[in-house]
Amino acid sequence: MPKISDGLDDWRRTHYSREVTPDLDGASVTVFGRVQSIRRQGGITFIILNDMKGIVQVTVHRENSERSLLEKVERLPQYSLIGVRGVVRSIVKAPHGAEILPSEIKILSEPRKDLPFDPYGRVEQSIDKRLDLRMVDLLRPQSNAIFKIRSVVLESIREYLYSRDFIEVNTPKIISSATEGGAALFPLLYYDKEAFLAQSPQLYKEQLAAVFEKVFEIGPIFRAEQFRTLKHLSEAVSVDVEQAYVNYIDVMELLEGMLKHVVDTVHKRCECELATLNVKLEPVKLPLKRVTYDEVLHILEGGGVKVEWGEDLSTPILKTYSKIFPSYHFIIDWPTKSKAFYIKPKRDRPEVCESFDFMYGSVELASGGSRIDDRKELTERLKEKGLNPKNFEYHLKTFNYGIPPHAGFGLGLDRFIMVLVGVENIREVVLYPRDPQRLTP
Numbered sequence: 001m002p003k004i005s006d007g008l009d010d011w012r013r014t015h016y017s018r019e020v021t022p023d024l025d026g027a028s029v030t031v032f033g034r035v036q037s038i039r040r041q042g043g044i045t046f047i048i049l050n051d052m053k054g055i056v057q058v059t060v061h062r063e064n065s066e067r068s069l070l071e072k073v074e075r076l077p078q079y080s081l082i083g084v085r086g087v088v089r090s091i092v093k094a095p096h097g098a099e100i101l102p103s104e105i106k107i108l109s110e111p112r113k114d115l116p117f118d119p120y121g122r123v124e125q126s127i128d129k130r131l132d133l134r135m136v137d138l139l140r141p142q143s144n145a146i147f148k149i150r151s152v153v154l155e156s157i158r159e160y161l162y163s164r165d166f167i168e169v170n171t172p173k174i175i176s177s178a179t180e181g182g183a184a185l186f187p188l189l190y191y192d193k194e195a196f197l198a199q200s201p202q203l204y205k206e207q208l209a210a211v212f213e214k215v216f217e218i219g220p221i222f223r224a225e226q227f228r229t230l231k232h233l234s235e236a237v238s239v240d241v242e243q244a245y246v247n248y249i250d251v252m253e254l255l256e257g258m259l260k261h262v263v264d265t266v267h268k269r270c271e272c273e274l275a276t277l278n279v280k281l282e283p284v285k286l287p288l289k290r291v292t293y294d295e296v297l298h299i300l301e302g303g304g305v306k307v308e309w310g311e312d313l314s315t316p317i318l319k320t321y322s323k324i325f326p327s328y329h330f331i332i333d334w335p336t337k338s339k340a341f342y343i344k345p346k347r348d349r350p351e352v353c354e355s356f357d358f359m360y361g362s363v364e365l366a367s368g369g370s371r372i373d374d375r376k377e378l379t380e381r382l383k384e385k386g387l388n389p390k391n392f393e394y395h396l397k398t399f400n401y402g403i404p405p406h407a408g409f410g411l412g413l414d415r416f417i418m419v420l421v422g423v424e425n426i427r428e429v430v431l432y433p434r435d436p437q438r439l440t441p
């Protein structure tokens, strides 16, 4: 039976692990964390304590420690969560050049059984095994680093957009009709009506841009994907941006500026995490290359791959092409029929629309475009796509009250993080991924 916790009482952290440095020599500190390892060597026990900021060494000398402390240390299992009160001693060999000589230790939680894998160990585990016990997997330095970087990415996206007067919004995730034709919906019973999980905040963000002019939302999107791939999840997070009085060229500039800000910020603020992952960030040089859909077809043809004009570009096809454009770039001016009903066709060539995909090699990170801002035209496009305008009346009627020209994009946050930290499987960068085979944890 695990022992009952010693209890927190009035103990509170005074320092994080990383702050225990030689300049604190002689100071009293209280730290909390998880026991990463215990090494007993002669009359000395070395405990490496891991907290949210890193590690600190706690050193117990048998000869000048109280009996009660020694008894506790004697039976302390690895991975226990403890509090340590003690005095800092500067010592060159310890991490950050200092250790803690404890006067008191509180055991707050003892693991009940052996962990199924050692998160601090060197043995590689399969992603499925790790995801089955994600909480433990997140103790692994690599997984831990990914989610710290993800948090900095979110922070820097918000910084960038707020500094440009965008306001952050939240739109419903239980909706009545589809917005992204190609992607399948998750139906659900909403009291006595059929409803769906939102595929994207598309129509809401357009309405909100008519009022607030610059809006963004960072939230979940739901896609009933049929197959398990390395780049698709049933629930993903998208960064949706919409702006009034601009077109697709303007929002591409906004997106590439945001990319640069995020990459520069991660470079500055995530030095340790990038080192843990052994990742060197590629500097972003603006403007990014813009290649038209027609040019892509031409390039592919040169490589012996024939694509019918109007067809979407599938991943295997894009693999050939990504040898020529391996990094960040845009594919612009897509055939109107390949894009969603709300994307604006070009005036002088309506079979092509004011649209873009933001790519990293063959991976689509975002898509966006100028939007149709005329009710009649939007109704026609809905019909052409085989959608019933009646189901969109809640949206169409807003056009009676003035909708400005507007444009925007949706950036797949998970795919972007994947590319940034250089992993192959999207599940690595999502805390609790959802796919056709996974609904837990």
Ligand code: AMO
Residues within 6 Å of the ligand: 180, 183, 199, 200, 201, 202, 223, 225, 231, 232, 233, 234, 235, 236, 238, 240, 241, 364, 365, 366, 367, 368, 369, 408, 409, 410, 411, 412, 413, 414, 415
């Ligand atoms: P789209 O359907 O292209 O566009 O989605 C935008 C971006 O979201 C990401 N994404 C996904 N990521 C993981 N798993 C999935 N199943 C998945 N589906 C999409 C991709 C993609 O580029 N409303 C438009 C955007 C707009 O025009 O503003 C939209 O949803 O990175």
